[in-house]
Amino acid sequence: MSDDRTLTNRQGHPVHDNQNQRTIGDRGPATLENYQFLEKISHFDCERIPERVVHARGFTAYGTFEAYGKVGDEPIAKFTRAKLFQEAGKQTDIAIRFSTVAGGRDSSEAARDPRGFAVKFYTEDGNWDLVGNNLGVFFIRDAIKFPDFIHSQKPDPVTFRQEAWRQLDFISQSPESLHMVMLLYSPRGIPASYRHQQGFGVNTYKWINEAGESLLVKYHWIPKQPVRSWTAADAAAVQGDDLGAHSKDLYEAIEAGDYPQWELQVQIMSDDEHPELDFDPLDDTKVWPEQDFPKMAVGNMTLNRNVDNVFAENEQIAFGTGVLVDGLDFSDDKMLVGRTFSYSDTQRYRVGPNYLQLPVNQAKNAKVATNQRDGQMAYSVDGTGENPHVNYEPSVQGGLVEAGGPGHDEVGPEINGRLTRKRIARTNDYKQAAERYLLSEDWEKDDLVANLGGDIATVPRHIQERMMWHMYMIDDELGNRISEITGITADDVRDLGPLATQTLTEDELARAANLGKNGPREVPDVMTHCVPNERDVQAGEAVTA
Ligand code: HEM
Incomplete structure (x- = not known):
């Protein structure tokens, strides 16, 4: 056997026998100093990391985002200075993770559940994560409710079953959920595959242009593939046979060179409260009507590569709503702030404090130079400047220096207010739910x-x-x-x-x-944000046969 196929342990020692423990005599007892066996079995004992508290089952792929360089007929620079969007044809590497929400890591992908649609752009200015879903709205509009909402969706702590009464108990007391409920219980709640679905940023973000002017923005991913869904019966038929139908479909399409694509479209509005609207633009239970805020295309995403290793690239990939680049910003959407804390907090626990050193999470197309040091599993030291002794700033001894730039964070309208716990005033929880049903x-x-x-x-x-x-x-x-x-x-x-x-x-x-x-x-005569949906024929045939 050639040397490069020789099995070793992680200390680089060749493993001469991988089938038999070292024992005293042919029939044992086994010896405990057997490093080779101990390393193998104890590494195995630690193979699992905690699964994500939500979105545990998912599948990751890679691809490219290509910018159009404009919004409608206007150069995009007028609206945002984010570099990845500026030139027509400019390509940015991306990773995407699709997921279900409530089930565990090995749960069914045919479940009625929103689908996570999380995209990581490895830009030259560092990473941008757009962490969205396939339904365009959400169940709640304040992050403080999220743990309660998720508890109601997850298995009952006593029976360990997802119970309709717990889900509907919460929803019945939280009418802001009803718009999402109209989508979730419809066939859109079970997409036929990860390829045949829309994606949305859901929360309201901001764009900042060169002059420091801000706009409110919502993101939409419109698939080049038709949108297809399953009825409950279709899903049951598929699930009886295969719990991982969505991952399989995506993996096989990419392996076959049938690369799925989505166009990124945006809706924009001026950065203010918009008292003329019957909803608050910072409310993620609402869509922005397309008649008033048309969708405008800004680029196209193609998925063209599968992961080499699911654990390294799918389990350990980490997205967050705080991961933005210059020209993109947060809005004051009360979900978004809560999410931004929650993602990196859970990832420090779930993957470890150095999760950003892992290849899939690194800002691989940007220079990374921090004074962050140490912690569990630290394996690299980034950015020592000219002097590796200086891991602090400021210093006159050759350490890293801040980027500076006057007024970099001084953007958007001035905000004044008292500390309060007031709710978003324009709740209007029934109108868009009704439009969703009637359309x-x-x-x-x-x-x-x-x-x-x-x-x-x-x-x-x-x-x-x-x-x-x-x-x-x-x-x-x-x-x-x-x-x-x-x-x-x-x-x-x-x-x-x-x-x-x-x-x-x-x-x-x-x-x-x-x-x-x-x-x-x-009822308005256009679908608000959803493109037409067709029943997946293949699954339909399976059910009627
Ligand atoms: C305040 C509300 C929310 C909180 C606190 C929250 C929190 C979390 C947490 C803790 C995770 C696990 C992250 C990880 O382990 O890496 C997660 C995953 C995820 N969340 Fe949220 N979430 C919220 C709302 C939303 C909304 C509104 C969306 C959709 C727009 C969303 C989309 C996702 C996606 C796609 C993932 C999976 C990311 C991946 O594939 O790794 N979440 N969320």
């Missing part, structure tokens, strides 16, 4: 009604009643159709009135007083 195609509505009605029908009566009240607040037709499944009518729940935590508008109060008798709502 769905018939097959999507049928599936949504069956799925949501089916779940509501199984939960304790007082949760059912509150959910039915919300269904009628969204739309009479929806309420009536779900009422046929639950047997609870508008008359049964009208007197419930709003939740104590709700502040309804006058229109909503009138709707509540007239619950179930409000008639059809006015």
Whole structure:
């Protein structure tokens, strides 16, 4: 056997026998000083790191982002100075991790669950992570609710089953979830594959131009592949056979050279409160209507390479909403600030404090020069400047110096306010939920009604009643159709009135007083942010066969 195939241990010692422990005599006992065996078995004992607290199951691929250099007909520099967007044809390396949310690392990819859509851009200015999902909105609008929300979605601490009553209990008391619920219980809640779905940044970010002027921005990934979904029955048929159908589909498409693509589009609005809108632009339970804020293309992403090792590149990849480059910024979206703390916090625990030294997380196309030193698993020292003794700043002894630049962080409007715990005022939780339902195609509505009605029908009566009240607040037709499944009518729940935590508008109060008798709502004629969705034929055939 050639030398380069010789098995060694991690100390570089050749392993002469990898099949038999060292023992005294042929039949034992085994000796404990056997370093080769101890290293092998104890490394194995430590092979798993904690799985992600959410989005544990996922799959990573690599590719390229190519910029268009403009927004509509205008040079993009007018809106953002971020270098990766500036020149038409400029290419940036990317990694993407698709995921489900609630299940563990080996759970089903055919689950009804939002899909994570996290993109890492390795830019020349350092890394930019756009950590989004496939549905475009979220369940809550303040990060302080996230642990409660996730607890309600994860398995019951006693039965260890995902229980509909726990999920709907939380949702019934959190009407801001209803827009997301309309999407999640529809076929869009089970995409046919990671390739056949949209992606969204969801939270509101900012763009900063050369003059330091800021804009609010939302990101959309529109697939070149058609959007396809599964009904509950389609998913059940696939899942019976394969829990990892999405990873398989993506891996095989890339291996076959059938590279999936998405166009990155943005919506922008001026950086202010927009009192003229019936929602707050910093509220991630809302979409920005396309009629008023058209989507504009800024580049294209192609996935063309699979990982070499799932653990190194998928388990250990780490994304965060705080990972931005010059020209891109946070907004004051209350989810975004909470997320920005949470991601790197969990990654220091999950992967270790030096997670950014791992190849998949390094800012590989930028110079990295910090004074961060030591910690578990530190294996490299970056940026010693001229003098390796100086791991501090300021110094006159040749250490690193700050980049400086006047007013670098002085961007956006001036903010004044008292410390408070006030909620976002323009809640308006039913209108976009209704539009989402009413703009769905018939097959999507049928599936949504069956799925949501089916779940509501199984939960304790007082949760059912509150959910039915919300269904009628969204739309009479929806309420009536779900009422046929639950047997609870508008008359049964009208007197419930709003939740104590709700502040309804006058229109909503009138709707509540007239619950179930409000008639059809006015609906815009374009889909707000969702491109048409088709049922995945292959899975459909499997079910009907
Ligand atoms: C305040 C609300 C939120 C908090 C506190 C939060 C927190 C977290 C945490 C702790 C992780 C695990 C990260 C890791 O272990 O590497 C995670 C993963 C993830 N989150 Fe969130 N999240 C929030 C909301 C959202 C929203 C609104 C979206 C979608 C827009 C989202 C998308 C994702 C994605 C895609 C991942 C997986 C990233 C990967 O593939 O490694 N999260 N989140």
